Structure formats: C-alpha cells, structure tokens
Amino acid sequence: MKIKILVLTIFYLIGSFNLSYAANSEKVDQISKNLRCLICQGQSVYDSQSDFALSMKILIQNKIDEGKNDEQIYDFLKSKYGEWIVYDPEINKNTVLLWVLPLILFVFGGILILRKVSIK
Amino acid sequence: MVKNIKLIAVVFLVIVSFFILLKGLNKTNNYSPNLNSSNIDFNFKAKFLYSNEETTLYELINDKDFSLINIWASWCLPCRDEHPYLLNLNSLGKLNIIGINYKDSEVNAKKFIKELGNPYSKIVVDPSGVNSIELGAYGVPETILINNNSKTILKKYIGPLDDKKLAELKMIIKNEN
Numbered sequence: 001m002k003i004k005i006l007v008l009t010i011f012y013l014i015g016s017f018n019l020s021y022a023a024n025s026e027k028v029d030q031i032s033k034n035l036r037c038l039i040c041q042g043q044s045v046y047d048s049q050s051d052f053a054l055s056m057k058i059l060i061q062n063k064i065d066e067g068k069n070d071e072q073i074y075d076f077l078k079s080k081y082g083e084w085i086v087y088d089p090e091i092n093k094n095t096v097l098l099w100v101l102p103l104i105l106f107v108f109g110g111i112l113i114l115r116k117v118s119i120k
Numbered sequence: 121m122v123k124n125i126k127l128i129a130v131v132f133l134v135i136v137s138f139f140i141l142l143k144g145l146n147k148t149n150n151y152s153p154n155l156n157s158s159n160i161d162f163n164f165k166a167k168f169l170y171s172n173e174e175t176t177l178y179e180l181i182n183d184k185d186f187s188l189i190n191i192w193a194s195w196c197l198p199c200r201d202e203h204p205y206l207l208n209l210n211s212l213g214k215l216n217i218i219g220i221n222y223k224d225s226e227v228n229a230k231k232f233i234k235e236l237g238n239p240y241s242k243i244v245v246d247p248s249g250v251n252s253i254e255l256g257a258y259g260v261p262e263t264i265l266i267n268n269n270s271k272t273i274l275k276k277y278i279g280p281l282d283d284k285k286l287a288e289l290k291m292i293i294k295n296e297n
Contacts, residue, residue: 038258039258039259050259051222051223051249051259052249052253052258052259054249055223055248055249055250055252055253056253058248058249058250059250059253059254062250080253080254080255080256081256
C-alpha cells in the first residue's frame, strides 16, 4: 500500500512538473510562431533550429519571466529588427494595398454575383 | 464587345503581373533592417571573459570617441578571416574595440585570442546569445560602430570585415572627427 502511494505521488509530481514546464514554453511557442527567423527566411523562429532562433527563444522566455506581455515582447523585437520580424504586417502606406485589396476584390465579386442573379 | 473587354482585361493582367515579377527578379530576398533606426539598449548586462565581473554597455563604451562592437566566436571561420582587420583598426588608436564572444567555450575563446592576437580593449561573453539579440544582431561575425558621445549607431556590418569595409570605417571615423 505504501509503495502504491509512493508511486502515485511520484507520478503526480512528474505530471505537475511537466504541466508547469509546458505552460511556460507553450507561451514561447505561441510567440515564436509569429516571428520570422531573419537568417533562415521562410521559417518561423519556432520552426528553426539556428543559433539565432534558439537565442531568440531564450530571450522570449526571459522576457516572459520578467513579466512582459506579448505586445511588449513584439514591440521590443520590432524596435531591434524592424517590422519585418513579425508575420503580421501593420497598416501603413506600404502595406495598405495588401490589406485593402482583398476587401475590394470581395466587394467587386459580390457585385458581380448580385448582377448575375438579378439579370436572371 | 463584351468578349473584347474580357480579352483586353486578361492581356492587361498578364502584362501587369509579368512586369511585377520581372521587377521582383532584381530584388534581393534577404532583408536587413533599417540600420539607423535600430536603437541600442545601453543597460545590457554581460560578464567579462577574463574576469567574473559583470558590466553594462554604458561602462564599456566610455573610452575614446568611437566604439566598435564586434561579435565573434572561435568556432566561426569568417571571424578568423576578419581578425587581421580588427588588429589593423586597433592600431589606429582611435577606436575602443569591444568584443562580444558569442556562444563560445571559455577555453576556446582564450585560445583564439592567444593565437591570433587581441585587438579588443574589453571582451564580454554571451553564452546564450541573448545579449547579441538585444543589440539587434543576427549572428557572427557582426560589427557595429558607435559614436560614444551621441550614443548612436554610425554603421553596422553583418558578416566579416573586408578591405572595402575597412576603408569605409576609416573614412567614417575621419569625417566624424
């Protein structure tokens, strides 16, 4: 009986340790998936095993430990590496077409369909 | 008439996409950030290679008018090639050259310096690579020229120094003076 309890406690401890560990790195994963690996372009920091990406993940973990939120971490990296490092481009004069074009096409397509339907 | 418009639209679209793609051919896909806008955290903390004391970038760049931060590692072959250039720059006597030893073992780093000479006035270590990222660096080797008085980046080189970059660095220092 005692052994059973001991084994169960050990399993419980391992489980809870894994859980707390996973909770932390999950956050790192989530942030690093939104970051472009600058020296291995085409990959995210999350996917890459380059030195740059590995250091970046440590840095993100450090920032989380310091109590920084997602937004602050993104802003910090943007101030260092520029807008390019995040996969989500902001709206500015260079990217306005990127954001607006799908909307225009959507509306245009809608008009086309409506016209076709009303003609019938 | 309707058929004509469709044909013209298709031809127009093909031509436009052709020119967009043609223009894209000449563009390099490698992005490098706007060098002048990247700012530096001077509160960056790191340990010295030859002692266990901790220091900040503020303390490191208080010497002379210009600082040259060089990120290097003993395992990095291009660093070996650029080392003579650093020694050359050091002999000018106008630069405070700071080495950041990137993801290296202490023994190998010291061996490297012993073998090739020491152009650095101070060397700090960056075992996890985090400090280099806080500087906005990509990896090794990388060189950043800083004006110590205005605390601004004058020039940043990604990759090893060469004759052209050396001449350019000397030019910048001359002009700033």
